[in-house]
Amino acid sequence: MVENNTTDLFLYYMDSGYGYTEENEQYWCIRHNHSALIIGGVFIVVCLCGLVGNMVVMWFLGFHMKKNPFTVYVLNLAIADFSLLLFILAILTLFINSTLYYIDSPEYHLSYYILMVLFLFFYYASMYLLTAMSMERCASVLFPIWYRCHRPKHLSGIVCGVLWALDGLFVSFTTLSCNKQLNIDCDHVLKGLSIMNFLIFCLFPLLSNLSLFIRLRCGSQRRHPGKLYVAILLSVIFMFIFGFPPTVMIFRDLIYKNVFCLHISYLLAPLNSSVNPVIYFLVGSFRKHRFQGSVKVALQRVFEEKVKSEDRSHVPGDAAVETTV
Numbered sequence: 001m002v003e004n005n006t007t008d009l010f011l012y013y014m015d016s017g018y019g020y021t022e023e024n025e026q027y028w029c030i031r032h033n034h035s036a037l038i039i040g041g042v043f044i045v046v047c048l049c050g051l052v053g054n055m056v057v058m059w060f061l062g063f064h065m066k067k068n069p070f071t072v073y074v075l076n077l078a079i080a081d082f083s084l085l086l087f088i089l090a091i092l093t094l095f096i097n098s099t100l101y102y103i104d105s106p107e108y109h110l111s112y113y114i115l116m117v118l119f120l121f122f123y124y125a126s127m128y129l130l131t132a133m134s135m136e137r138c139a140s141v142l143f144p145i146w147y148r149c150h151r152p153k154h155l156s157g158i159v160c161g162v163l164w165a166l167d168g169l170f171v172s173f174t175t176l177s178c179n180k181q182l183n184i185d186c187d188h189v190l191k192g193l194s195i196m197n198f199l200i201f202c203l204f205p206l207l208s209n210l211s212l213f214i215r216l217r218c219g220s221q222r223r224h225p226g227k228l229y230v231a232i233l234l235s236v237i238f239m240f241i242f243g244f245p246p247t248v249m250i251f252r253d254l255i256y257k258n259v260f261c262l263h264i265s266y267l268l269a270p271l272n273s274s275v276n277p278v279i280y281f282l283v284g285s286f287r288k289h290r291f292q293g294s295v296k297v298a299l300q301r302v303f304e305e306k307v308k309s310e311d312r313s314h315v316p317g318d319a320a321v322e323t324t325v
Contacts, residue, residue, distance in 0.1 A: 040096045043270060047085045047092075050274025054082040057277050060299050070228060071303050072156035073133035074280075076164075080129060081273035084122035088270050091115045121171045123269060124197065128163040130239055130276075131201040134232050138212050141229070198247040206240045209233045227302045231283045235276050242272035 057078040061071050094112055098104065136156070140147040152158070174193055178186035213233055216225055225233070246268060284298030 040092050043092050043267065044089065046267070046270045046274055047089050050085045050270055050277075051082060051089075053274060053277030053281075054078045054085070056295060057280065057299070058082065060296065061303070064296070065300070065303060068303070069136065069151075069156040070133060072160060073129055073136070074303065076160045077126060077129045077133065077276065080122050080125040081276065084119065084126060084273045085270055087115055087119045087122065091119065117171060117175055119269075120174065121167060124170060125164060125167045126273060127197060127201045127239065127243070128167055129160065130232075130235055131205045132159050132163060134205045134209050134236050137229055137232050138208055141212060141216070194247050198243055202240045202243040202247075205236045209236050227283050231279050231302050234279045234283070238275050238279070239272060242268040242275075 058075065061067075061075045061078070065071060091112070094108065094115070098108060136159075170193065174189060177189040209232065213225060213229075245264065280302050281295055281298045284301040287301075
């Protein structure tokens with residue numbers, strides 16, 4: 001572990017394993033440049049696909065659909081994912097340039113550091129927003145009467161605002177803790193924050209949504225999960241899959257010692273931000289055991305389903321068996 005300073009954020013170590021000496025300069029030049037181009041190319045393809053997908057979701061929800069509690073969350077989530085992918089592309093540009101032309105200046109490190117802080121901000125924001133959306137969906141299923149009659153009208157917007165502010169506080173604390181002048185162990189702060197975020201915003205939503213899904217499908221009054229609930233459940237599952245390996249790497253310090261593990265953890269972040277639009281499309285277009293319909297129609301089926309179901313009267317008793325939630 002290097003000296004604790006403002007460059008100690010774990011995301012800063014993109015190129016930590018490629019140092020070379022005068023004795024093996026020629027070997028490392030070839031290997032370094034070749035690896036950087038291949039890894040950068042894979043990242044760029046993933047990021048561009050994710051940018052297009054999130055842009056379509058933002059365009060549709062922002063201009064072609066009436067707002068409802070869940071579209072507010074989805075729109076904020078798409079903005080966070082879109083911004084995250086943009087900053088990853090900027091980081092990749094700096095990384096590839098520094099690799100090919102051996103740039104090592106204070107301006108480069110400062111730019112890299114600022115982009116990493118913004119990367120953390122939108123990475124955590126995406127995690128928090130998806131968790132809030134999944135928890136509200138669980139509440140709407142478990143407490144339908146309260147949700148329809150007593151839920152605050154602007155709850156989604158308020159929750160999103162609070163989560164953005166909370167995210168800013170967490171990232172600011174992490175950034176300040178990695179300043180050597182404050183004499184705080186940056187490594188311990190990163191581990192603690194990473195584990196806390198994983199347990200609260202990855203594991204807990206996964207267990208809650210899975211238990212609710214099992215209850216809906218296997219309970220005494222079985223109900224068919226709606227497309228929106230299926231889309232949220234799949235997003236939470238992928239968030240857990242993509243969030244678990246980086247957490248293990250940070251906790252075991254593998255991310256500092258193994259460049260391959262570091263690249264894998266980097267790749268999981270853009271994948272996590274790119275997968276949600278794909279989920280929305282696949283869930284919305286799946287009908288009668290096959291995929292059909294355009295992107296716009298698929299998104300309408302997912303996000304307008306909740307609005308239509310809320311317009312129906314609550315059916316008590318045995319009739320609830322066929323209700324879609």
